Amino acid sequence: MRVRVQAQRFDTGAELEGFGAGGDVGAVVSFTGVVRGTGGLARMEIEHYPGMTENAIARFAQEARDRWGLADVLVIHRFGSLVPGEPIMMVATASRHRVAAFEAAEFLMDWLKSRAPFWKKEIGADGETWVAAKDEDETALDRW
Amino acid sequence: MRVRVQAQRFDTGAELEGFGAGGDVGAVVSFTGVVRGTGGLARMEIEHYPGMTENAIARFAQEARDRWGLADVLVIHRFGSLVPGEPIMMVATASRHRVAAFEAAEFLMDWLKSRAPFWKKEIGADGETWVAAKDEDETALDRW
Amino acid sequence: MIDVMYFAWVRERIGESRERVETQAATVAGLVDELKAREPRYALAFEDLSALRVALDQELCDFDSPLDGVREVAFFPPMTGG
Amino acid sequence: MIDVMYFAWVRERIGESRERVETQAATVAGLVDELKAREPRYALAFEDLSALRVALDQELCDFDSPLDGVREVAFFPPMTGG
Numbered sequence A, B: 001m002r003v004r005v006q007a008q009r010f011d012t013g014a015e016l017e018g019f020g021a022g023g024d025v026g027a028v029v030s031f032t033g034v035v036r037g038t039g040g041l042a043r044m045e046i047e048h049y050p051g052m053t054e055n056a057i058a059r060f061a062q063e064a065r066d067r068w069g070l071a072d073v074l075v076i077h078r079f080g081s082l083v084p085g086e087p088i089m090m091v092a093t094a095s096r097h098r099v100a101a102f103e104a105a106e107f108l109m110d111w112l113k114s115r116a117p118f119w120k121k122e123i124g125a126d127g128e129t130w131v132a133a134k135d136e137d138e139t140a141l142d143r144w
Numbered sequence C, D: 001m002i003d004v005m006y007f008a009w010v011r012e013r014i015g016e017s018r019e020r021v022e023t024q025a026a027t028v029a030g031l032v033d034e035l036k037a038r039e040p041r042y043a044l045a046f047e048d049l050s051a052l053r054v055a056l057d058q059e060l061c062d063f064d065s066p067l068d069g070v071r072e073v074a075f076f077p078p079m080t081g082g
Helices: A012-016 A052-068 A098-115 A135-143 B012-016 B052-068 B098-115 B135-143 C008-014 C028-038 C040-045 D008-014 D028-038 D040-045
Strands: A002-006 A027-034 A041-048 A072-078 A080-082 A087-095 A118-124 A127-130 B002-006 B027-034 B041-048 B072-078 B080-082 B087-095 B118-124 B127-130 C002-006 C018-021 C053-056 C059-061 C072-076 D002-006 D018-021 D053-056 D059-061 D072-076
Touching (some): A002 A052, A012 B012, A027 A098, A052 A087, A072 A098, A098 B098, B002 B052, B012 B087, B052 B072, B087 B098, C008 C072, C018 C028, D002 D008, D002 D028, D008 D072
Parallel strands (some): A002 A072, B002 B072, D002 D072
Antiparallel strands (some): A027 B027, A072 A087, A118 A127, B118 B127, C002 C018, C053 C072
8 A cells, every 4th residue: 555645747647667567456446637738727736734634535545445456556656846738636546346446436536525634726817716616526425 | 549459468557648639628537447357267268349349339439429419529449358457448438528438438338348249259278168248237327 | 051160079079160051941940940940969979058159250159040142150158268 | 732734715714824822622523713803814714614624633524523532624615636
């Protein structure tokens, strides 16, 4: 299990290298979130709560691992200043069968969206705006 | 949109490089299927129906792209002789939001499982066995 | 004349992956009956049609589909891709 | 004395990211009332509690949670990770 909260850029392909190898793994799922350049976005600034962030993510990752019997799980989330096209975060899950790997990755994404202490600010031609939480993201937690 | 049916090994990380770049992409999902070494499996042989395989996969990929408005989709499936730990196949989907990318990847996997003309044979200490189709894989198609 | 292809254990039971067949059968089921009458290896391969699938010109079809105009018929077990 | 932290637009409205606060408040809500009484910038930040979340010692809690034994209180808008 690997959890990283960092300012530096990462590469999904490089992170997946060797991920889940050695275990009894038949399925690997990865999700990567990318900064979209819509609406003239110049950059995104991500603020976080050091300490609480790492602990919250480690707890979600542990829960996903136990609940879906994952062979491995990886979460990386960035903070700081990002430009369109850059990866914001990724999760990866490795399990015996595909359904567990997909469900665990979606579970992690749904929790990260609404329960990991990050806040996004979009900076564009029209100024700065804090990204508002979406009701649908809150609702998504109900299925777990 | 890229669809490849090949004997050669591939690398998920390398295939994901630049995948979905340039479009209005906020979410990239990948799934990789791996040969599991359980039950003393020595190798897996995958037979396919040349021509029909490529056409069937291209059709599923196109349907996924249209239905979920994907910015990009990638499917690679191998045939021939594989040993435990090797990747069998992968799908990747790129879209604006995470739900579409996850759903489209799961849709593709469900169709590939039961409707792409591949047949797997497991060769182990106890001889050779053709992998039987699972009822649950057939049932999985109902949700689409 | 029609091209007939066999995959996976159907191919193994019949011992061929492809052959040209002279047939007057109107449907896939008619063709299956002709093949089963040939030799025990065909009878064995086509013993249980519920365990088989058929494609006509590379499209999945049913056993009662007509053969009219078809160039290639393929018989195989349920697919196990992914 | 308690450490109080502010994130995102709460931090911007208050103009601080962290401060030490002397409080006798029994609950988070009590602390919020004390802060609002200080200056307009606090009153503005805490105008609508339904738009805010609170963590006590880095655990999400409610506004009626007791402050007893708590070392660190954090106020912030709903999280937008992922």
